[in-house]
Amino acid sequence: xxxxxxxxxxxxxxxxxxxxxxxxxxxxxxxxxxxxxxxxxxxxxxxxxxxxxxxxxxxxxxxxxxxxxxxxxxxxxxxxxxxxxxxxxxxxxxxxxxxxxxxxxxxxxxxxxxx
Amino acid sequence: xxxxxxxxxxxxxxxxxxxxxxxxxxxxxxxxxxxxxxxxxxxxxxxxxxxxxxxxxxxxxxxxxxxxxxxxxxxxxxxxxxxxxxxxxxxxxxxxxxxxxxxxxxxxxxxxxx
Numbered sequence: 683x684x685x686x687x688x689x690x691x692x693x694x695x696x697x698x699x700x701x702x703x704x705x706x707x708x709x710x711x712x713x714x715x716x717x718x719x720x721x722x723x724x725x726x727x728x729x730x731x732x733x734x735x736x737x738x739x740x741x742x743x744x745x746x747x748x749x750x751x752x753x754x755x756x757x758x759x760x761x762x763x764x765x766x767x768x769x770x771x772x773x774x775x776x777x778x779x780x781x782x783x784x785x786x787x788x789x790x791x792x793x794x795x796x797x
Numbered sequence: 798x799x800x801x802x803x804x805x806x807x808x809x810x811x812x813x814x815x816x817x818x819x820x821x822x823x824x825x826x827x828x829x830x831x832x833x834x835x836x837x838x839x840x841x842x843x844x845x846x847x848x849x850x851x852x853x854x855x856x857x858x859x860x861x862x863x864x865x866x867x868x869x870x871x872x873x874x875x876x877x878x879x880x881x882x883x884x885x886x887x888x889x890x891x892x893x894x895x896x897x898x899x900x901x902x903x904x905x906x907x908x909x910x911x
Contacts, residue, residue, distance in 0.1 A: 686840070713896055724801070725841070725886065725901040774840055778896060785831055786899065788840030 684709055684777050686789035694795045695765055702761045703792045705775035710755035715786065716748070719772040728773075731758050765796045800824050801889050803902035810909050816874040818905050820887030823868065827889035830863060831899060832872050835884045844885075845872070877909045 685708040695701050705714065716728040728748055729737040737750040751759045762769050772793050776786040802821045810816045820830075828849050833841035847854040847861045847870065854861050860873045874881055884906050888899035 691838075715898075722903065724799075724903045727898060727900075730896070730898070776840070785843035785846060788842070790838065790840050 684711065684787040686775060686777065686787060688775060688789040688792050690792060691790065692793040692795075694797065697766050697796055699765055700761055700763045701765065701794060702759050703773055703775075703794075705758045705760070705789055707756045707777055711777040712755070713778055714752065714758045715776045715778070716750065716758075716760045717774045717776065717788075719774065719791075721770070725774065728760070762794065765794075767796045770794055770796045799902075801887055801900050801902040803887050803905050805905050806903070807906040807908070810877045810907065812879055812909055812911050813876045816872075816877045816881065816907055816909065818872040818874075818885050818887070818907065820870050820872075820902055821868055822870075822889050824889070824891070824900075825865075825868065827891050827900075829890045829897060830861070830870050831888045831890065832859075832861060833886040833888060833901075835886060835904070841886055874907075877907075879909045879911050882907055882909050 687706045689704045714731045717725045718728055719725045727740050728743045729739045731737045731750050731752040733752045733755050747763050749761045772791045774788050774791045776788045778786055800823050831846040832844040834844045835841040845856050845859045845861050847863050852863050863870045884904040886904045887902040890897040890899040
């Protein structure tokens, strides 16, 4: 298993500003994932972040809105840029498991409210 | 277009009885199906999984059943305990770009009453 921490745990932001969320893992991992869970919705994958290369974004998510950094094998950041109230969500980072069924280990999440 | 659907947003069960959480999917290419459990203010934690070539997997009080012809899976918890009260997410994954990427349902909130 992996222990994952996220900062901040929650924040309230004004529209038009940006917030950077940090994700720290207690072991070296190749791939890290960023998810969003909007109120009443499922967890939706935003992007996959590999160390040393650009993140791969899912349909509907773009780098200008959600820039991601992956400077080393234990750390990643997700920035939510030019925020609007529709960005109010829980943002979670995760890492893949090593088993064949590939369960993921999630951080505790960052609850973002945009006013 | 939801590929993984959990049609019951909530379920209430008495302690000691069976909890049955249901999940439907639309994509026959999924390789694995997983259940995650989420407590408030915590990230989801992996509970149990099943390969698409199996029809049942059991781990203690938790059993997952897969009906591929119906594209349906269910999680059975027997006996249910108050500590099982949480949101349960069904997820289905398939190989994409060298990694298994899960697609999640919207979750079912289980409440187990003492």
